[in-house]
Amino acid sequence: MATVTCQYCKKKFDRNKEPYIQIPHGTQFRYAHGSCYLEAVNGGKEKGNYTIWDPKTSTTCFWCHQAIYPGQADIIEMPQLKGRYVHKKCNEQHPADDKEELIVYLIKLYDLKDDYVLPKFSLQLSDFEKQYNFTYSGMLKSLKYWYEIKKNPVNKNYGLGIIPHIYKQAHDYYYALWMAQQQNKEKNINDYIPKDIEIIIPPPKRQITKRKLFTFLDEEELNGNE
Numbered sequence: 001m002a003t004v005t006c007q008y009c010k011k012k013f014d015r016n017k018e019p020y021i022q023i024p025h026g027t028q029f030r031y032a033h034g035s036c037y038l039e040a041v042n043g044g045k046e047k048g049n050y051t052i053w054d055p056k057t058s059t060t061c062f063w064c065h066q067a068i069y070p071g072q073a074d075i076i077e078m079p080q081l082k083g084r085y086v087h088k089k090c091n092e093q094h095p096a097d098d099k100e101e102l103i104v105y106l107i108k109l110y111d112l113k114d115d116y117v118l119p120k121f122s123l124q125l126s127d128f129e130k131q132y133n134f135t136y137s138g139m140l141k142s143l144k145y146w147y148e149i150k151k152n153p154v155n156k157n158y159g160l161g162i163i164p165h166i167y168k169q170a171h172d173y174y175y176a177l178w179m180a181q182q183q184n185k186e187k188n189i190n191d192y193i194p195k196d197i198e199i200i201i202p203p204p205k206r207q208i209t210k211r212k213l214f215t216f217l218d219e220e221e222l223n224g225n226e
């Protein structure tokens, strides 16, 4: 389902079901029925500049939403999502941030065939961001924790309401993991320092905590960094 409004007859229609034209409008697009457009061309009201896209053979680029044919030379199947097609160039530029990465993950998780639910997801996620100070990478890791590590069944209602309930738990899990890694690193370094040299040279002050810190909660200061 991809509901758009025809620029000629002003009726709403699903461009996944009916032939349509796509009119660039800034970074977005406007739409019209292919039949309404043809009528306008035949009546001399329009020049025949636009391609009429048949949704049976065409699709839209997952990232830029431009209509495309999957067989075209510059079009590839998305490496992350089977059956979704993108411009090669768009694929090099995306996912551009944690939010886009999270959205791709949700499509895979729920095995979504259609993108109509994505605006709802997007709103819900930015609500969590504002209301609870969650980060997008934190929310992504929470879902991975819940479904991949804890192996809970996927909620088919497509609800993201689970996130606030598991965020803290997931954070604690990853934090404990990170702490264990830090301790192991320190241990290994101490084993490596020969004992007789230790007597002459003081143990190195260079501490592991100066390295990349745990970043699950970007907004939190987990250590006295610097």
Ligand SMILES: [Zn+2]
Binding pocket: 006, 007, 008, 009, 010, 011, 032, 033, 036
């Ligand atoms: Zn129309």
Ligand SMILES: [Zn+2]
Binding pocket: 061, 062, 063, 064, 065, 066, 086, 087, 090
């Ligand atoms: Zn594109």
